[in-house]
Amino acid sequence: MSINRGLTEEQIMLRNTVRKFAEEVIKPAARELDEKEEFSNEITLQMCDMGFMGAFVPEEYGGAGMDYVSYILTVEELARVDSSQAATVAAHNSLGIGPIYYFGSEEQRMQYLPLLTSGKLWGFGLTEPEAGSDAGNTKTRAYQNGDDWIINGSKIFITNASTSLTLGSSVLAVTGQQPDGRKQYTTFLVENTVPGFEAKAMKHKMLWRASNTSELYFNDCRVTSNMILGKKGDGFKQMLSTLDKGRLSIAAMGLGLAQGAFDYAVEYAKKRHTFGRAISTYQANSFKLADIEVGLNLARNFLYEVCRMADRGENITKEGAIAKLYCSELAHKAANDCVQIMGGYGLMKEYDAERFYRDQKILEIGEGTSEIQRLVISRIIGCYD
Amino acid sequence: MNILVCISRVPDTATKVIIGSDGKSIDPKGVKYILNPYDELALEEALRLREKNGGNVTAITVGTAEATETLRNALAMGADNAVLVKGDEPADSYSVAVNLADYAKKMNPDVIFLGKQSVDFDSLQLPSMLAEILGLPSISVVSKLTIDGTNVSAERDIEGGKEVVSTTLPCVISAQKGLNDPRYPKLPDIMKAKKKPIEEIASNNLDARTVVHKMEIPLKERKAKILGDSVQDIEMLVTLLHEDAKVI
Numbered sequence: 001m002s003i004n005r006g007l008t009e010e011q012i013m014l015r016n017t018v019r020k021f022a023e024e025v026i027k028p029a030a031r032e033l034d035e036k037e038e039f040s041n042e043i044t045l046q047m048c049d050m051g052f053m054g055a056f057v058p059e060e061y062g063g064a065g066m067d068y069v070s071y072i073l074t075v076e077e078l079a080r081v082d083s084s085q086a087a088t089v090a091a092h093n094s095l096g097i098g099p100i101y102y103f104g105s106e107e108q109r110m111q112y113l114p115l116l117t118s119g120k121l122w123g124f125g126l127t128e129p130e131a132g133s134d135a136g137n138t139k140t141r142a143y144q145n146g147d148d149w150i151i152n153g154s155k156i157f158i159t160n161a162s163t164s165l166t167l168g169s170s171v172l173a174v175t176g177q178q179p180d181g182r183k184q185y186t187t188f189l190v191e192n193t194v195p196g197f198e199a200k201a202m203k204h205k206m207l208w209r210a211s212n213t214s215e216l217y218f219n220d221c222r223v224t225s226n227m228i229l230g231k232k233g234d235g236f237k238q239m240l241s242t243l244d245k246g247r248l249s250i251a252a253m254g255l256g257l258a259q260g261a262f263d264y265a266v267e268y269a270k271k272r273h274t275f276g277r278a279i280s281t282y283q284a285n286s287f288k289l290a291d292i293e294v295g296l297n298l299a300r301n302f303l304y305e306v307c308r309m310a311d312r313g314e315n316i317t318k319e320g321a322i323a324k325l326y327c328s329e330l331a332h333k334a335a336n337d338c339v340q341i342m343g344g345y346g347l348m349k350e351y352d353a354e355r356f357y358r359d360q361k362i363l364e365i366g367e368g369t370s371e372i373q374r375l376v377i378s379r380i381i382g383c384y385d
Numbered sequence: 386m387n388i389l390v391c392i393s394r395v396p397d398t399a400t401k402v403i404i405g406s407d408g409k410s411i412d413p414k415g416v417k418y419i420l421n422p423y424d425e426l427a428l429e430e431a432l433r434l435r436e437k438n439g440g441n442v443t444a445i446t447v448g449t450a451e452a453t454e455t456l457r458n459a460l461a462m463g464a465d466n467a468v469l470v471k472g473d474e475p476a477d478s479y480s481v482a483v484n485l486a487d488y489a490k491k492m493n494p495d496v497i498f499l500g501k502q503s504v505d506f507d508s509l510q511l512p513s514m515l516a517e518i519l520g521l522p523s524i525s526v527v528s529k530l531t532i533d534g535t536n537v538s539a540e541r542d543i544e545g546g547k548e549v550v551s552t553t554l555p556c557v558i559s560a561q562k563g564l565n566d567p568r569y570p571k572l573p574d575i576m577k578a579k580k581k582p583i584e585e586i587a588s589n590n591l592d593a594r595t596v597v598h599k600m601e602i603p604l605k606e607r608k609a610k611i612l613g614d615s616v617q618d619i620e621m622l623v624t625l626l627h628e629d630a631k632v633i
Binding site: 012014016017020049050052055063066074 | 419454457458461569570571572573574575576578579
């Protein structure tokens with residue numbers, strides 16, 4: 001099958017396994033969880049039991065020891081069926097586990113990774129009410145007090161930060177000034193039980209309704225200095241690198257959602273008849289589907305190649321941005337065309353097209369808007385030099 | 386407890402099957418293959434038995450090199466060893482049964498599991514043939530199994546009800562839906578499956594005792610007609626019932 005081009009035997013087996021799991025375990029529950037805006041501990045723990053949490057983390061920390069391509073395939077196949085569950089997995093791996101695995105001390109890794117690969121969740125607090133694309137405007141601050149640090153400020157739109165399975169979050173805070181006058185950032189590991197820290201679920205979302213999104217409040221929240229992730233002052237670098245990799249998982253969500261919407265649209269168009277013919281035989285529809293198939297092939301080849309670059313330790317700032325931009329716009333197009341092909345039925349909650357249509361929108365916004373991706377790419381190609 | 390599970394590689398039930406140009410085989414192009422769903426039940430039962438009693442689960446298949454991928458699947462689900470009896474595409478159920486029996490005679494398993502049928506050719510012959518060649522008792526289409534020491538008690542689905550059958554080990558059991566809920570391979574186990582060895586032995590490419598002459602796919606007919614409640618439609622209904630359906 002073309003979707004498996006260039007994959008190893010294990011990666012193909014993994015894709016088939018995750019697809020089966022998603023179809024049999026997640027699909028029957030997805031619509032109701034979305035409707036009720038409910039985070040499912042049960043499905044999260046089942047996904048954890050399958051080894052989805054910490055897919056790329058070595059076995060000694062409790063992970064599955066797989067490569068980045070395998071992790072991305074997992075997210076893609078989950079998103080093909082349900083974006084909310086894919087978001088829980090993608091955020092926990094890329095933003096929760098990722099920074100601790102890549103930047104944590106050996107002690108921090110041993111303390112947290114075995115828990116985070118066996119049922120506990122971890123958030124990544126970067127975005128603030130007044131600092132999204134403009135991360136330089138971060139207002140959350142931490143100052144030193146003896147051996148401790150005191151954090152004040154707030155964060156918003158933080159995935160997985162306030163479920164009953166959540167252990168804590170990595171939090172980016174301003175900790176002073178660099179010699180060149182720019183802000184110095186440091187990342188702190190803050191457990192949910194620390195006094196002065198509150199994580200609150202955000203409700204009434206348009207999409208990803210079965211995933212958890214939170215606001216974080218820090219009110220003289222005191223942590224010890226061994227809760228600094230890596231070194232003091234490394235925060236900004238850690239954030240950029242985390243987002244580079246995080247973009248690949250958002251790209252995988254776009255690719256998966258596009259495939260899900262496409263599969264749904266093809267099945268419908270072949271069954272639905274108007275004027276005595278299947279609507280898939282009208283060019284108005286068949287050309288839409290052909291265009292999405294083109295996009296899926298290109299997106300898939302490119303995304304897997306960028307994952308291989310990441311596995312080889314190469315810089316993927318530009319390629320990650322390209323993959324994220326292209327896959328999220330492909331998801332937008334596929335979901336939109338899927339609804340269009342289904343006509344009125346596509347607008348009804350009874351059909352998954354409606355959920356695909358809502359869920360795709362965040363992919364052009366979260367982890368760097370499409371505009372920010374274009375900025376990253378245009379900077380790297382030298383437009384502003 | 387040593388357990389042998391016989392598995393097969395079959396086209397995915399969701400695959401659209403196309404008949405090859407010879408008119409008597411499946412065109413493998415574009416077909417996705419899976420582990421036969423009934424064999425998944427057989428393997429799951431074997432794994433549970435091992436988890437309870439200790440021992441070893443060996444998965445075996447008779448077929449071409451392509452069947453390796455199906456064996457890897459069985460290893461990822463948790464089988465300890467895998468054996469590929471490698472040769473041409475098996476000619477018929479009998480040749481598969483003879484090859485499996487040859488291996489079973491050497492291994493001497495306490496119990497042999499199979500799916501009640503393979504969803505490709507659906508001949509339903511293999512479990513009984515294998516048991517007959519080995520001279521073992523056989524219980525087929527089992528939906529509930531209890532093994533206590535060497536005593537075996539099995540529930541079988543029969544028309545309109547259930548039957549409870551008992552025997553003693555060693556024996557051959559064929560699995561029916563309802564026997565269990567097969568597990569999904571976990572990601573770390575998929576990685577580990579790569580490292581487990583697959584033993585290859587040459588198959589006796591026996592001449593077939595039965596031969597397939599022809600395959601055909603049933604024609605899809607659109608038979609439904611939708612009529613309204615106007616007088617003309619009701620007249621049309623009467624005409625259709627009389628002339629087409631010939632029921633009035």
